[in-house]
Amino acid sequence: MLQSPRQRRKDARPQELLDAALDLFVEKGFAATRAEEVAARAGVSKGTLYLYYPSKEELLKAVIRQHLGSEIAAGAEDVARHEGSAAQLLSELIVQWWLAVVESPASGVFKLIITEVRNFPEIAEFYVREVVEPGQRLIGQVLRRGIAHGEFREVDVDATVFSLVLPMIMLCLHKHSLAACTITGPDAPCPPAAPPLEPENFIRHHFDLVLRGLLAQPRADHADAASAVPATRTSRAQS
Amino acid sequence: MLQSPRQRRKDARPQELLDAALDLFVEKGFAATRAEEVAARAGVSKGTLYLYYPSKEELLKAVIRQHLGSEIAAGAEDVARHEGSAAQLLSELIVQWWLAVVESPASGVFKLIITEVRNFPEIAEFYVREVVEPGQRLIGQVLRRGIAHGEFREVDVDATVFSLVLPMIMLCLHKHSLAACTITGPDAPCPPAAPPLEPENFIRHHFDLVLRGLLAQPRADHADAASAVPATRTSRAQS
Amino acid sequence: MLQSPRQRRKDARPQELLDAALDLFVEKGFAATRAEEVAARAGVSKGTLYLYYPSKEELLKAVIRQHLGSEIAAGAEDVARHEGSAAQLLSELIVQWWLAVVESPASGVFKLIITEVRNFPEIAEFYVREVVEPGQRLIGQVLRRGIAHGEFREVDVDATVFSLVLPMIMLCLHKHSLAACTITGPDAPCPPAAPPLEPENFIRHHFDLVLRGLLAQPRADHADAASAVPATRTSRAQS
Amino acid sequence: MLQSPRQRRKDARPQELLDAALDLFVEKGFAATRAEEVAARAGVSKGTLYLYYPSKEELLKAVIRQHLGSEIAAGAEDVARHEGSAAQLLSELIVQWWLAVVESPASGVFKLIITEVRNFPEIAEFYVREVVEPGQRLIGQVLRRGIAHGEFREVDVDATVFSLVLPMIMLCLHKHSLAACTITGPDAPCPPAAPPLEPENFIRHHFDLVLRGLLAQPRADHADAASAVPATRTSRAQS
DNA sequence: AATGAATGAGGGTTCATTCAT
DNA sequence: AATGAATGAACCCTCATTCAT
Numbered sequence: 001m002l003q004s005p006r007q008r009r010k011d012a013r014p015q016e017l018l019d020a021a022l023d024l025f026v027e028k029g030f031a032a033t034r035a036e037e038v039a040a041r042a043g044v045s046k047g048t049l050y051l052y053y054p055s056k057e058e059l060l061k062a063v064i065r066q067h068l069g070s071e072i073a074a075g076a077e078d079v080a081r082h083e084g085s086a087a088q089l090l091s092e093l094i095v096q097w098w099l100a101v102v103e104s105p106a107s108g109v110f111k112l113i114i115t116e117v118r119n120f121p122e123i124a125e126f127y128v129r130e131v132v133e134p135g136q137r138l139i140g141q142v143l144r145r146g147i148a149h150g151e152f153r154e155v156d157v158d159a160t161v162f163s164l165v166l167p168m169i170m171l172c173l174h175k176h177s178l179a180a181c182t183i184t185g186p187d188a189p190c191p192p193a194a195p196p197l198e199p200e201n202f203i204r205h206h207f208d209l210v211l212r213g214l215l216a217q218p219r220a221d222h223a224d225a226a227s228a229v230p231a232t233r234t235s236r237a238q239s
Numbered sequence: 240m241l242q243s244p245r246q247r248r249k250d251a252r253p254q255e256l257l258d259a260a261l262d263l264f265v266e267k268g269f270a271a272t273r274a275e276e277v278a279a280r281a282g283v284s285k286g287t288l289y290l291y292y293p294s295k296e297e298l299l300k301a302v303i304r305q306h307l308g309s310e311i312a313a314g315a316e317d318v319a320r321h322e323g324s325a326a327q328l329l330s331e332l333i334v335q336w337w338l339a340v341v342e343s344p345a346s347g348v349f350k351l352i353i354t355e356v357r358n359f360p361e362i363a364e365f366y367v368r369e370v371v372e373p374g375q376r377l378i379g380q381v382l383r384r385g386i387a388h389g390e391f392r393e394v395d396v397d398a399t400v401f402s403l404v405l406p407m408i409m410l411c412l413h414k415h416s417l418a419a420c421t422i423t424g425p426d427a428p429c430p431p432a433a434p435p436l437e438p439e440n441f442i443r444h445h446f447d448l449v450l451r452g453l454l455a456q457p458r459a460d461h462a463d464a465a466s467a468v469p470a471t472r473t474s475r476a477q478s
Numbered sequence: 479m480l481q482s483p484r485q486r487r488k489d490a491r492p493q494e495l496l497d498a499a500l501d502l503f504v505e506k507g508f509a510a511t512r513a514e515e516v517a518a519r520a521g522v523s524k525g526t527l528y529l530y531y532p533s534k535e536e537l538l539k540a541v542i543r544q545h546l547g548s549e550i551a552a553g554a555e556d557v558a559r560h561e562g563s564a565a566q567l568l569s570e571l572i573v574q575w576w577l578a579v580v581e582s583p584a585s586g587v588f589k590l591i592i593t594e595v596r597n598f599p600e601i602a603e604f605y606v607r608e609v610v611e612p613g614q615r616l617i618g619q620v621l622r623r624g625i626a627h628g629e630f631r632e633v634d635v636d637a638t639v640f641s642l643v644l645p646m647i648m649l650c651l652h653k654h655s656l657a658a659c660t661i662t663g664p665d666a667p668c669p670p671a672a673p674p675l676e677p678e679n680f681i682r683h684h685f686d687l688v689l690r691g692l693l694a695q696p697r698a699d700h701a702d703a704a705s706a707v708p709a710t711r712t713s714r715a716q717s
Numbered sequence: 718m719l720q721s722p723r724q725r726r727k728d729a730r731p732q733e734l735l736d737a738a739l740d741l742f743v744e745k746g747f748a749a750t751r752a753e754e755v756a757a758r759a760g761v762s763k764g765t766l767y768l769y770y771p772s773k774e775e776l777l778k779a780v781i782r783q784h785l786g787s788e789i790a791a792g793a794e795d796v797a798r799h800e801g802s803a804a805q806l807l808s809e810l811i812v813q814w815w816l817a818v819v820e821s822p823a824s825g826v827f828k829l830i831i832t833e834v835r836n837f838p839e840i841a842e843f844y845v846r847e848v849v850e851p852g853q854r855l856i857g858q859v860l861r862r863g864i865a866h867g868e869f870r871e872v873d874v875d876a877t878v879f880s881l882v883l884p885m886i887m888l889c890l891h892k893h894s895l896a897a898c899t900i901t902g903p904d905a906p907c908p909p910a911a912p913p914l915e916p917e918n919f920i921r922h923h924f925d926l927v928l929r930g931l932l933a934q935p936r937a938d939h940a941d942a943a944s945a946v947p948a949t950r951t952s953r954a955q956s
Numbered sequence: 957a958a959t960g961a962a963t964g965a966g967g968g969t970t971c972a973t974t975c976a977t
Numbered sequence: 978a979a980t981g982a983a984t985g986a987a988c989c990c991t992c993a994t995t996c997a998t
Contacts, residue, residue, distance in 0.1 A: 006960095013961095044963090047964065
């Protein structure tokens with residue numbers, strides 16, 4: 001039943017390579033990353049990479065495929081049969097789902113896609129089908145439900161989805177570009193690119209702000225529009 | 240006073256090269272763009288490029304420097320001594336400035352920065368100093384003024400700046416990645432990456448939404464929060 | 479006395495590897511053949527090949543050694559003590575020996591040698607010593623005997639050996655190059671590289687032609703100069 | 718009118734590269750020749766090769782195309798309207814044409830084709846169309862003419878063409894394989910692979926031998942069957 | 957003995973950069 | 978100033994060979 005160390009390593013290789021590739025592709029871009037670097041970061045030699053992926057380009061697609069299929073779209077549908085106000089449901093969807101994404105390696109995939117779609121148009125179709133459309137549909141449904149119940153104003157649903165979602169995506173990108181350049185500290189060579197705004201704080205604030213703009217019945221100023229959101233498991237440390 | 244056509248062409252060279260470089264770097268990424276391609280698109284030979292820029296990397300920095308110094312930050316300060324409500328001022332800042340940016344080639348610079356900062360950290364400092372901080376300070380001031388006057392709720396200023404601004408940046412990136420892959424039309428091989436949401440419609444809707452969340456005195460539902468914004472010169476055709 | 483199947487397979491390994499190697503080296507050339515392909519065709523794994531031969535180059539030498547020592551030179555000496563006319567003897571030597579060679583895998587060895595001697599000069603010596611010189615000596619003797627008996631004209635013996643032998647070698651090469659590319663049939667994509675001349679027909683015709691040029695007493699036109707040659711076991715099907 | 722040295726070099730490059738490639742491909746085989754070696758022998762750097770030929774494989778095809786179109790088939794047709802006996806015509810065709818080929822670099826092309834057709838089947842079609850078929854047709858016509866006039870016996874034309882031609886091809890191959898390995902001299906490390914038979918002597922002897930076998934009216938023994946052939950321009954020195 | 961995962965030197969090809977014209 | 982031929986370092990990928998299992 002026990003596998004040899006050799007076998008165990010072999011089984012883990014593809015994942016190790018994908019992880020290394022994701023890190024490097026996100027950091028330096030696909031074209032600027034050398035296949036040998038990916039191999040080295042995964043702890044293997046150049047040749048070994050090619051035992052598992054037939055080319056650097058296939059490796060890229062595998063990286064994207066893995067994270068789009070599972071991590072990003074995941075967890076969306078299972079909230080769909082939620083009960084309670086549309087605001088609460090929306091909060092769950094937005095805040096919780098996003099907290100899972102920012103802190104996970106999947107956050108880098110957004111940068112990868114933004115960066116590489118034009119060079120690899122196959123990726124576009126995949127991304128739209130797996131992420132953009134399901135996400136838009138899901139959040140759109142919640143908005144429409146809230147509007148139907150008189151909970152939300154009659155807004156342009158698509159535009160509102162964007163107002164909710166785009167800042168989150170943008171913060172993912174930021175995390176892997178400007179924010180990653182910045183060495184925080186008093187004597188950093190590079191000044192802080194942005195106030196070290198906590199992702200969680202920001203997302204709660206952002207959600208509250210947009211929700212207030214969305215509600216048909218404005219709430220009193222002192223009430224936190226997102227207060228219904230339970231304290232979540234905060235940001236697992238990233239590996 | 241008049242220069243020969245030859246002279247004129249020569250004077251235009253650096254700009255033509257910068258334009259070509261911006262287009263290509265934004266489309267394919269810095270590493271995946273060949274110096275010869277840039278030269279060819281600018282209508283000169285490979286060697287000529289090196290008469291004007293000592294290396295591909297310097298060309299990249301020149302591209303970014305040009306657009307950060309001038310176009311992106313432009314139009315910000317001149318609205319600063321505006322009179323009227325904070326909402327109106329904010330609307331001018333956000334809506335008008337952004338409409339100018341999104342249709343200009345400068346919109347691609349955001350993608351370029353997101354993509355390349357980690358490879359060229361000097362860019363980070365420059366970008367933060369020239370764009371991030373002034374922008375944040377400017378919008379922050381307007382927000383703080385509105386709060387001081389009781390026009391806005393007491394919000395986290397930095398977070399609110401982000402709520403306002405990040406979707407705009409994100410749409411710039413989108414324009415140069417997914418949106419550029421998509422061939423719109425009924426029988427497009429690639430499904431529309433996103434609803435063909437007009438940038439102007441979106442930004443007005445977004446501003447309205449956030450502004451409602453921001454105002455201390457909620458306005459009646461039928462009023463358009465951004466109604467004070469005059470119809471602007473819409474989108475200059477992109478070169 | 480009986481060996482287990484396992485044992486039998488094991489004993490057969492070296493031969494199976496040699497056969498596979500011969501096929502592939504002849505088809506694609508030594509440098510263009512991968513060691514793994516050889517192993518795969520022999521039904522073993524890459525590693526196993528190296529249990530039997532220390533390197534690809536040694537495998538090549540073993541292939542050549544095997545066929546030069548045994549198959550090609552074979553059949554030569556045992557005809558040497560033949561009785562009868564020099565013409566009959568020559569016919570036996572040329573026609574029969576060659577028929578055996580052309581249909582055997584050994585025919586490919588000629589291509590291999592032509593192709594690889596310059597990269598592996600050790601092969602040259604071996605080939606000259608094992609094949610060229612014995613063959614030349616043998617046929618030369620028969621020619622000299624015929625000349626001495628007044629049966630043949632007084633020709634340049636070495637040149638005549640070549641006239642007899644070179645076309646045969648050449649047909650071996652042809653068989654493994656152009657002829658192997660050609661898909662015969664009415665609608666072949668590639669036109670027949672040569673008339674599908676039967677090797678046996680050709681060799682008989684060739685021998686007859688040269689023999690007539692060789693004989694001191696020209697024979698009548700209708701007589702077949704090679705008629706003494708008994709009908710041979712025709713061409714075993716190649717494996 | 719005078720070109721710059723730069724321009725002159727550029728014009729000569731393709732030919733220099735083809736020459737270098739032919740030498741090396743013939744000597745070591747296509748797969749065993751490194752692109753850089755070809756470039757070095759042509760006196761340029763690795764990169765320069767790729768300015769003229771897009772890949773090593775295209776270089777191979779260019780090498781073959783050049784020599785098949787021009788040197789080999791050339792000079793054949795212009796003898797077709799020859800007057801005199803079929804034997805004389807045949808002698809011209811065979812002896813003269815071949816003397817031109819053996820001593821020219823084109824002789825190596827035969828080895829190249831034998832060696833590489835199976836890896837590059839496009840070459841087969843080209844070779845058959847440009848060399849095999851025209852050659853066979855040409856010599857076949859002469860033979861048929863001789864037969865019709867009663868000058869030759871009624872032989873199998875195709876087989877006879879082969880009897881005449883194959884030894885010549887074979888000597889070309891020999892020249893670039895075994896013969897090239899042999900360092901002639903008393904203390905050669907490698908024994909002479911074959912008697913240093915002069916190509917011209919051999920071809921005259923061979924033609925005489927086959928012609929005698931071909932003639933309907935056998936000639937007296939002392940007459941040289943090929944005596945009509947004028948002393949030819951002997952072998953131009955190879956470049 | 958047999959396997960096949962792993963290695964890393966090697967070779968094809970690209971491309972930033974130089975420089976003679 | 979402008980060109981584009983030439984260079985060679987660098988990168989992707991292959992494959993002969995090794996060795997732990």
